Amino acid sequence: MMLFSRVRGLPVLTPGGADRLGTVRALTVDAASGRVTHVRVRRGWRHGETVLALGTVEAVGQDGLVARPPAGRTEAPPHRDLLGSRVLTEYGEERGTVLDAAFDPADGRIEAVLTTFGEVPADRLLGLGDHALVVRADRPHRL
Amino acid sequence: MNELMAVRSLTTLPVVTLGGDAVAHVKDTVFDASAVRITGFTLTGRTLLSGPLPQDLPWPAVHCLGHHAVMVRGREALCDVPLSVARRDALHGRLLGARVVTDAGDVVGTVLDVLVEGGTSGRVVAFRLAAHRELVHGSRHRRHRVYVPRGEALSASGRTLVIPARATAYVTDDLPGFAARAGAHRDRGRSAPP
Numbered sequence: 546m547m548l549f550s551r552v553r554g555l556p557v558l559t560p561g562g563a564d565r566l567g568t569v570r571a572l573t574v575d576a577a578s579g580r581v582t583h584v585r586v587r588r589g590w591r592h593g594e595t596v597l598a599l600g601t602v603e604a605v606g607q608d609g610l611v612a613r614p615p616a617g618r619t620e621a622p623p624h625r626d627l628l629g630s631r632v633l634t635e636y637g638e639e640r641g642t643v644l645d646a647a648f649d650p651a652d653g654r655i656e657a658v659l660t661t662f663g664e665v666p667a668d669r670l671l672g673l674g675d676h677a678l679v680v681r682a683d684r685p686h687r688l
Numbered sequence: 689m690n691e692l693m694a695v696r697s698l699t700t701l702p703v704v705t706l707g708g709d710a711v712a713h714v715k716d717t718v719f720d721a722s723a724v725r726i727t728g729f730t731l732t733g734r735t736l737l738s739g740p741l742p743q744d745l746p747w748p749a750v751h752c753l754g755h756h757a758v759m760v761r762g763r764e765a766l767c768d769v770p771l772s773v774a775r776r777d778a779l780h781g782r783l784l785g786a787r788v789v790t791d792a793g794d795v796v797g798t799v800l801d802v803l804v805e806g807g808t809s810g811r812v813v814a815f816r817l818a819a820h821r822e823l824v825h826g827s828r829h830r831r832h833r834v835y836v837p838r839g840e841a842l843s844a845s846g847r848t849l850v851i852p853a854r855a856t857a858y859v860t861d862d863l864p865g866f867a868a869r870a871g872a873h874r875d876r877g878r879s880a881p882p
Contacts, residue, residue: 625708633754672705672706672707674707676702676757677704
């Protein structure tokens with residue numbers, strides 16, 4: 546299990562450690578399926594941002610990521626930051642903001658999302674858009 | 689779900705899809721001709737200068753009406769209407785500012801706000817009135833803002849609402865007290881012979 550806040554800022558190396566691709570800026574999430582799909586890597590202000598599909602990442606450790614460099618340009622969905630996003634239930638009520646999220650580095654499955662109102666299991670996530678992270682709730686006024 | 693919401697607080701609420709994208713903001717709430725329930729919303733764009741949208745949101749397309757957002761299933765919930773039609777609907781369906789008359793013929797006030805049930809119901813529950821002195825006795829230097837339950841026998845014609853005279857017996861000026869009294873009013877309306 547790995548936390549989003551831990552992964553952010555870790556160095557990304559190529560297999561063998563020969564080359565350094567940059568540092569992790571953010572993780573792109575597909576909230577409907579509850580998975581991390583892409584890793585956004587930043588390599589200094591002149592090189593801009595590289596998008597790596599999670600399939601090209603071979604290992605995620607406490608001290609860095611090992612990933613194959615992308616062959617061409619990766620097609621990625623628009624990025625929404627999960628950390629800090631507003632949480633909204635499907636009943637249209639706000640439930641704080643996202644503090645952190647835990648995911649499985651092997652397959653990218655999100656295990657839980659930690660919000661200011663408590664923990665939300667990943668199977669409750671409905672979608673992450675430009676306004677909020679929408680979560681399923683059993684009934685109004687409950688998370 | 690029985691959550692009361694004031695219609696004036698719905699203006700500027702974001703319209704959010706279940707995917708988390710905000711697609712518009714609520715501009716006006718449109719009611720049906722007899723003021724029974726919400727029939728839809730007119731919309732504005734999301735930015736400061738975007739102005740009214742040539743689309744509106746019919747009530748059946750609303751997934752849930754909450755305190756912080758109007759939830760819809762997807763972007764396709766909005767349906768295209770010409771701006772002139774949207775504006776006309778909003779004018780015909782507005783209740784705010786309408787005169788309120790009892791069926792005995794007394795003018796009791798004007799509508800300041802409308803309380804509706806949130807969630808998937810959208811039913812009109814009560815009106816908040818700027819009450820005339822016939823309805824609320826007391827100091828004439830005080831402004832009286834009271835809640836009047838909608839009542840079953842209400843009818844609306846143009847900009848005038850007619851409420852049953854017995855509904856004025858359930859007038860309150862605080863919302864929690866009103867919720868309890870409205871229940872009593874509804875129960876009595878059911879048990880009374882027609």
